Amino acid sequence: MAERFRLTVNGTESELEASPDTPLLYALRNDLGLKGTRFGCGSGQCGACFVLIDGHPAPTCDTPLWSAAGKRITTVEGLSKGGELHPLQNAFLAEQAAQCGYCTSGILISAAALLARNPRPTEREVREALDRNLCRCGSHSRMVRAVLRAASEIAT
Amino acid sequence: MNTVAETRLKRPGSLEKNPRLSQWLRVHRDGMVSIYSGKVEIGQGILTALAQIAAEELGIALQRIRMVPADTAVSPDEGVTSGSLSIQDSGVALRRACAQARALLLESAAARLAVPARDLQVTDGAVRGGGRSTSFWDCADDALFDREIDETAALRSPADYGVVGKPTPRRDLPDKIAGRPRFIQDMALPGMLYGRIVRPPHNFAGLISLDDSKVKSMPGLAGIVRDGAFVGVLAEREDVAISVQRDLRLAASWREAGPLPRDVHAWLREHAAEHRVISEKKNVDARSRATRALEASYTKPYIAHASIGPSCAIAQIDGGKLTVWSHSQGIFNLRRDLALALGMREDAIEVRHAEGAGCYGHNGADDAALDAALLARAARGRPVQVQWMRDDEFAWAPCGPAMALSLRAALDTRGDIVDWEHELWSNGHSSRPGRADDPALLAAWHVARPHERPSAINMPLPAGAADRNAIPMYDFPNQRVVNHYVREMPVRTSALRSLGAYANVFAIESFMDELAQAAGIDPITFRLRHLKDPRGRAVIEAAARRADWGRWKPSEGRGHGIGFARYKNLGAYCAAVAEVEVGHDVRVDRLILAVDVGLAINPDGVINQIEGGAIQSTSWTLKEQVKLGARGIASLGWEDYPILKFSEAPAVEVELANHPELPAVGAGEAAQGPTAGAIANAVAHALGVRVRDLPLTHERIAAAISQST
Numbered sequence: 001m002a003e004r005f006r007l008t009v010n011g012t013e014s015e016l017e018a019s020p021d022t023p024l025l026y027a028l029r030n031d032l033g034l035k036g037t038r039f040g041c042g043s044g045q046c047g048a049c050f051v052l053i054d055g056h057p058a059p060t061c062d063t064p065l066w067s068a069a070g071k072r073i074t075t076v077e078g079l080s081k082g083g084e085l086h087p088l089q090n091a092f093l094a095e096q097a098a099q100c101g102y103c104t105s106g107i108l109i110s111a112a113a114l115l116a117r118n119p120r121p122t123e124r125e126v127r128e129a130l131d132r133n134l135c136r137c138g139s140h141s142r143m144v145r146a147v148l149r150a151a152s153e154i155a156t
Numbered sequence: 157m158n159t160v161a162e163t164r165l166k167r168p169g170s171l172e173k174n175p176r177l178s179q180w181l182r183v184h185r186d187g188m189v190s191i192y193s194g195k196v197e198i199g200q201g202i203l204t205a206l207a208q209i210a211a212e213e214l215g216i217a218l219q220r221i222r223m224v225p226a227d228t229a230v231s232p233d234e235g236v237t238s239g240s241l242s243i244q245d246s247g248v249a250l251r252r253a254c255a256q257a258r259a260l261l262l263e264s265a266a267a268r269l270a271v272p273a274r275d276l277q278v279t280d281g282a283v284r285g286g287g288r289s290t291s292f293w294d295c296a297d298d299a300l301f302d303r304e305i306d307e308t309a310a311l312r313s314p315a316d317y318g319v320v321g322k323p324t325p326r327r328d329l330p331d332k333i334a335g336r337p338r339f340i341q342d343m344a345l346p347g348m349l350y351g352r353i354v355r356p357p358h359n360f361a362g363l364i365s366l367d368d369s370k371v372k373s374m375p376g377l378a379g380i381v382r383d384g385a386f387v388g389v390l391a392e393r394e395d396v397a398i399s400v401q402r403d404l405r406l407a408a409s410w411r412e413a414g415p416l417p418r419d420v421h422a423w424l425r426e427h428a429a430e431h432r433v434i435s436e437k438k439n440v441d442a443r444s445r446a447t448r449a450l451e452a453s454y455t456k457p458y459i460a461h462a463s464i465g466p467s468c469a470i471a472q473i474d475g476g477k478l479t480v481w482s483h484s485q486g487i488f489n490l491r492r493d494l495a496l497a498l499g500m501r502e503d504a505i506e507v508r509h510a511e512g513a514g515c516y517g518h519n520g521a522d523d524a525a526l527d528a529a530l531l532a533r534a535a536r537g538r539p540v541q542v543q544w545m546r547d548d549e550f551a552w553a554p555c556g557p558a559m560a561l562s563l564r565a566a567l568d569t570r571g572d573i574v575d576w577e578h579e580l581w582s583n584g585h586s587s588r589p590g591r592a593d594d595p596a597l598l599a600a601w602h603v604a605r606p607h608e609r610p611s612a613i614n615m616p617l618p619a620g621a622a623d624r625n626a627i628p629m630y631d632f633p634n635q636r637v638v639n640h641y642v643r644e645m646p647v648r649t650s651a652l653r654s655l656g657a658y659a660n661v662f663a664i665e666s667f668m669d670e671l672a673q674a675a676g677i678d679p680i681t682f683r684l685r686h687l688k689d690p691r692g693r694a695v696i697e698a699a700a701r702r703a704d705w706g707r708w709k710p711s712e713g714r715g716h717g718i719g720f721a722r723y724k725n726l727g728a729y730c731a732a733v734a735e736v737e738v739g740h741d742v743r744v745d746r747l748i749l750a751v752d753v754g755l756a757i758n759p760d761g762v763i764n765q766i767e768g769g770a771i772q773s774t775s776w777t778l779k780e781q782v783k784l785g786a787r788g789i790a791s792l793g794w795e796d797y798p799i800l801k802f803s804e805a806p807a808v809e810v811e812l813a814n815h816p817e818l819p820a821v822g823a824g825e826a827a828q829g830p831t832a833g834a835i836a837n838a839v840a841h842a843l844g845v846r847v848r849d850l851p852l853t854h855e856r857i858a859a860a861i862s863q864s865t
Contacts, residue, residue: 076334136772
């Protein structure tokens with residue numbers, strides 16, 4: 001049965017009506033129109049649908065709506081502030097760190113969580129932080145470089 | 157006897173099929189130029205490279221170019237975006253078209269200003285002469301380009317290039333990195349319904365029963381479409397479509413087909429249907445010098461596309477017209493097969509390309525288009541979006557074919573190869589739409605009046621398919637290469653990045669190292685002794701130099717190896733050096749690749765493709781294998797089909813040869829074979845034991861070690 005839910009996404013409160021078991025992914029994409037979070041596997045194994053829930057990267061494809069209500073949710077659209085891209089996004093552009101770009105949103109989310117808790121990670125720490133995200137095109141090296149670049153730009 | 161028409165030289169690139177200038181570009185009064193290409197963006201950055209070519213020949217800023225997404229209603233038919241041919245097909249055509257367009261615009265400007273064209277000064281489309289000025293934009297007139305392409309227009313010399321040859325940021329990446337809607341999966345048309353398909357297991361022979369009584373009253377369900385064994389769900393909400401799909405799967409009972417081969421490689425060797433000798437060289441003197449013979453067999457398993465975003469399509473029927481949005485590689489071929497499958501006229505169907513997740517060959521994109529069209533027939537004019545689930549994609553997207561290979565060679569006392577034999581066994585490597593009397597679209601084989609499933613075929617040499625790169629680039633006095641084509645397919649196979657080249661180069665390069673070792677000669681020296689092609693030698697030498705090959709310091713469990721090929725024997729040259737560490741698993745620490753693509757239109761784009769190809773090939777080579785079970789494909793998720801992770805991905809260095817004077821060739825498929833050869837050779841170097849069956853997993857290595865002791 002459909003119920004009303006209140007979600008706080010990218011600092012904005014919204015209301016929507018859906019079944020409590022609806023994966024958060026579809027509420028974000030189809031009810032709120034935030035298409036940057038993407039379906040990949042439906043079982044939390046690829047990272048394409050990651051968002052930050054209370055600051056932690058989490059798969060939205062197997063997070064039911066009822067468990068997300070009342071939490072602070074940040075999607076890839078929420079990484080930019082006041083029309084300015086996040087330093088990570090600028091670094092990804094500078095490094096041309098993508099091929100198809102489908103996994104990119106989830107990787108930016110994991111990287112943002114990493115930099116929030118560890119502003120100067122080593123390359124190894126970056127790789128470990130991104131290990132829950134899959135990339136099929138083979139852009140790994142560029143993305144790792146981009147995260148390190150963003151870290152050093154934030155620091156200066 | 158040849159007629160005049162038959163002896164006319166073919167027009168270059170895609171101009172042969174699309175000879176009108178107006179098919180390729182349109183100049184607008186607002187200072188923009190629309191470029192029409194039939195090639196599509198599949199994550200490789202092609203539209204950026206084509207925009208560079210157009211801007212270069214028109215002599216205008218890159219920002220003025222608008223690349224129009226391919227659409228059967230407006231775009232030239234350039235076949236399929238595949239085979240690393242987009243630069244050769246579309247780039248060559250656009251270069252000619254834009255050169256002629258510039259000449260016509262200058263002529264028109266000259267007439268306006270009453271000044272000879274040669275006295276005009278032109279900067280970014282602004283034209284001055286005789287003290288007055290005009291512009292390409294003032295001269296824009298569709299009638300001007302309503303003519304056949306004339307190939308005599310002067311082309312800019314590569315020495316004068318200002319846009320082509322410069323690293324250029326991809327045009328599509330700002331949206332993709334900002335997370336803006338860009339993919340077909342992100343499209344939301346007014347009134348759109350969501351569809352899912354209830355697919356059978358891969359190895360099935362029919363639908364026995366389907367009890368839909370439990371889901372029928374589900375709120376938000378808009379319909380269940382059933383046509384033979386094709387079952388689709390339509391819903392107002394995507395999550396409802398998925399949950400009904402899940403329930404119906406549990407409720408469906410499928411008749412299973414006969415058992416699949418237990419050992420697919422043995423099965424291929426036994427089932428060989430058509431044998432073809434594709435290369436033969438004989439030199440009796442050289443053969444008489446043979447003193448030592450070696451032979452070895454290699455295998456490659458079925459490999460999955462495994463794109464991160466499953467296939468998707470949108471379809472809408474409005475009156476008698478069907479519009480389909482698809483991330484297909486070949487929108488015209490898809491339209492043809494949709495017409496066959498739906499019993500419609502082609503001119504009642506429009507296929508529009510929309511970008512999808514990474515495409516590495518013939519995946520489920522075309523199939524999803526027919527799925528969406530079949531559901532749209534029940535949607536009363538509303539658009540329907542279908543996205544496959546992860547297990548649909550693994551179970552039903554065609555696999556890259558399994559292959560078995562046997563190589564034999566003989567050495568003389570100097571350590572030179574005097575005889576070489578290469579045999580391969582494989583299903584066909586292409587079952588793409590648009591080529592057969594029956595539609596090559598999945599749902600067409602499951603509906604109540606099913607079409608025959610076409611067998612995968614092989615395209616002819618020199619590009620080849622299963623036999624792509626089976627003929628070695630090395631110079632051997634005696635040589636025999638045989639392709640055993642197996643028509644019957646245990647599972648659906650089709651084109652996957654580099655086709656047979658991946659396995660053929662893996663086998664050739666592995667065997668070259670086995671021979672080098674037998675001859676007691678360094679692998680680089682050994683290759684150079686057998687290779688005359690100067691560009692091939694140059695990339696091998698460049699990779700060896702960059703890797704500091706000669707100064708390798710041996711240590712326990714570490715090894716390095718080389719691999720080389722020229723893609724299709726007529727495209728990009730690539731040599732790879734791999735440095736590995738073998739513990740419980742193989743870890744590739746570093747890959748060094750040297751590449752020659754002739755003129756690199758967008759050098760950073762080429763490097764990105766080579767890096768990506770090398771890392772994807774590392775994943776194939778170390779980890780990937782589609783598992784088969786009683787119900788067909790048993791690898792249905794990432795847990796059954798692991799791919800390379802960030803912590804496992806090697807550092808990659810790419811060195812690009814600079815040859816602006818040579819024709820540009822594609823880069824997307826050059827690295828796969830050489831990388832596999834390099835890794836296999838590095839593993840053998842590290843262990844002193846050769847693993848000949850892909851992937852090079854812990855189990856395979858342990859088995860090879862136990863056999864050798």
